[in-house]
Amino acid sequence: MTDHVTLYGFWRSMAAYRVRVALHLKGVRVHEIAINLDAGEQFSPQFLAVNPEGALPALLESGQPALIQSMAILEYLNERYPDPPLLPKDLHARARVRSLAALIASDTHPLIVPRVRNYLTSNAGFDHAAWRSWATHWVTRGAAAMEKRLAEDPATGVFCHGDQLSFADLCLASLIIVARTIKFELKEIPTITRIVARCEQMEAFQRANPLQQPGAPA
């Protein structure tokens, strides 16, 4: 595989993390450029020219418009580079994987992104503790809902769906690993803990670790 792409990411971005893992799994060579969300670099003219939405991640292939939105990028990478597959073949199994992924990527993550923090601190009087409570509430809720679905469904295996890695594992790991990195403690999630530990044995996840990325704290 000699393809080469540019990923605009940030060390603790959950959405950039899942794309980074997929690129490593698919064997796509990637050069990552850090966009410092804390410094507001997502709103610089240079980055807005890549993604007018001012959000991470963005994936740039030579001669193509930038790809944005992490789940759209995962679907693209899985269609462009079918091996290894990150969705099962059975239609109901695919729907289960996508619905588990959406529980993280749609129901949980969008509530704790910088633009929401900015609104709550600027317009709703949230101090640091109120923001932390808000974020803890949604991360805990998402993890608990995921744990319940995984633990109660015999379709769960070594990974979220059977013994084959999928979008669901990438999204789950993005939440759990970034939460751990920024010191959100999550309790009573044994199934999740087992699955994420298994993911972290794989090189693609190790290389994607937030603390290994440009701009991460030492």
Place this chain on the structure above:
Amino acid sequence: MTDHVTLYGFWRSMAAYRVRVALHLKGVRVHEIAINLDAGEQFSPQFLAVNPEGALPALLESGQPALIQSMAILEYLNERYPDPPLLPKDLHARARVRSLAALIASDTHPLIVPRVRNYLTSNAGFDHAAWRSWATHWVTRGAAAMEKRLAEDPATGVFCHGDQLSFADLCLASLIIVARTIKFELKEIPTITRIVARCEQMEAFQRANPLQQPGAPA
């Protein structure tokens, strides 16, 4: 098409709306059961047995586990009933459609669902006006971002992507039509207004209209 499915929805649910349109487009016969979100019916033991997440929509096919999460359901319906296709064939075009859909389904809609309102009114002292400001902010932001992307990209046509209906149109219509129904005024979105008006000429969108559903106000 003689398939018959049960959709658990609610008249003003944006997520149920997009699934309803897809079912009508694909010619799937559907029986809809109203789950009254205002009365908290999503947390009744009967509905939690269908979807333990207590969220709409859920789609039930005979003998199968319920399908949940609207975008996972749309992908499923598009794979199960390929005609008419709701994604283009070209991989970059598919990524564009999915990223436009995600701008609504992931970046916008999850911020204004009942569980978020409950948190803000119960834990953050939001009164009705503060909630309305919050919801207006995110709906306006989502619509403005969508308008900018659609208006500036030559890939936009009669619909969000060229002249073929796609997930992006279903998600866009779900936001705009439900917002209109609950009296959120959106301004300066000419491209969106044109596309949604075109969608509303189609029977599938007319039949899916919030005010035509069980439980809607007279």
